[in-house]
Amino acid sequence: AQSVTQLDSHVSVSEGTPVLLRCNYSSSYSPSLFWYVQHPNKGLQLLLKYTSAATLVKGINGFEAEFKKSETSFHLTKPSAHMSDAAEYFCVVGGDSSYKLIFGSGTRLLVRP
Amino acid sequence: NAGVTQTPKFQVLKTGQSMTLQCAQDMNHEYMSWYRQDPGMGLRLIHYSVGAGITDQGEVPNGYNVSRSTTEDFPLRLLSAAPSQTSVYFCASSPTTGKWETQYFGPGTRLLVL
Numbered sequence: 001a002q003s004v005t006q007l008d009s010h011v012s013v014s015e016g017t018p019v020l021l022r023c024n025y026s027s028s029y030s031p032s033l034f035w036y037v038q039h040p041n042k043g044l045q046l047l048l049k050y051t052s053a054a055t056l057v058k059g060i061n062g063f064e065a066e067f068k069k070s071e072t073s074f075h076l077t078k079p080s081a082h083m084s085d086a087a088e089y090f091c092v093v094g095g096d097s098s099y100k101l102i103f104g105s106g107t108r109l110l111v112r113p
Numbered sequence: 114n115a116g117v118t119q120t121p122k123f124q125v126l127k128t129g130q131s132m133t134l135q136c137a138q139d140m141n142h143e144y145m146s147w148y149r150q151d152p153g154m155g156l157r158l159i160h161y162s163v164g165a166g167i168t169d170q171g172e173v174p175n176g177y178n179v180s181r182s183t184t185e186d187f188p189l190r191l192l193s194a195a196p197s198q199t200s201v202y203f204c205a206s207s208p209t210t211g212k213w214e215t216q217y218f219g220p221g222t223r224l225l226v227l
Contacts, residue, residue: 009153036218043117043203043218044156090155100171101216103148103155 002027004093006104014112019078021107023091032094033074039087086111117219125225126194134189136204144207145187149200194226
């Protein structure tokens with residue numbers, strides 16, 4: 001069975017400093033992995049997805065994530081945080097069918113001025 | 114192109130009442146799904162549909178019914194609301210069947226059951 005663990009429930013950074021949101025996954029086969037972002041009182045929006053092509057995946061708004069099979073990790077990074085990045089971020093793994101997604105519990109990113 | 118729309122945005126129910134959460138999409142997506150979001154638990158799949166006339170259960174289906182009579186609409190019915198169903202509900206859709214398609218989410222319905 002597939003599962004995903006987000007290692008931090010809250011992350012706080014200063015504006016202009018790097019962002020690191022950590023995600024580990026478990027999958028019995030080559031996984032598909034996603035990061036979604038949810039701004040306050042909004043629906044979820046896809047940031048990026050990994051589907052067994054390049055291991056470094058670039059997404060929207062300057063975010064990227066690296067798939068590391070040996071570490072079963074898919075951490076999300078951004079070189080320089082912006083105030084507008086404050087949101088909740090979900091790491092997601094494809095489930096046992098093409099349709100089902102398994103969500104992590106989320107990481108709330110706070111960006112300090 | 115409105116994407117995925119959900120109504121109502123907010124609803125308060127008393128225990129035992131019934132209601133239907135509406136979801137519609139105008140992207141001609143065959144796959145649609147309902148999730149609930151609870152604090153610290155991410156999103157959990159309630160029901161999903163791979164096309165008109167076809168539905169199936171997700172991770173937490175108890176207390177909810179769905180039907181899919183058209184490609185555009187996928188309503189979620191609570192037959193007898195319980196306080197445990199207090200949550201934020203999201204509808205999502207995606208193009209059919211390519212593996213791991215991007216899902217598009219609606220803005221959510223916040224439900225409070227007293």
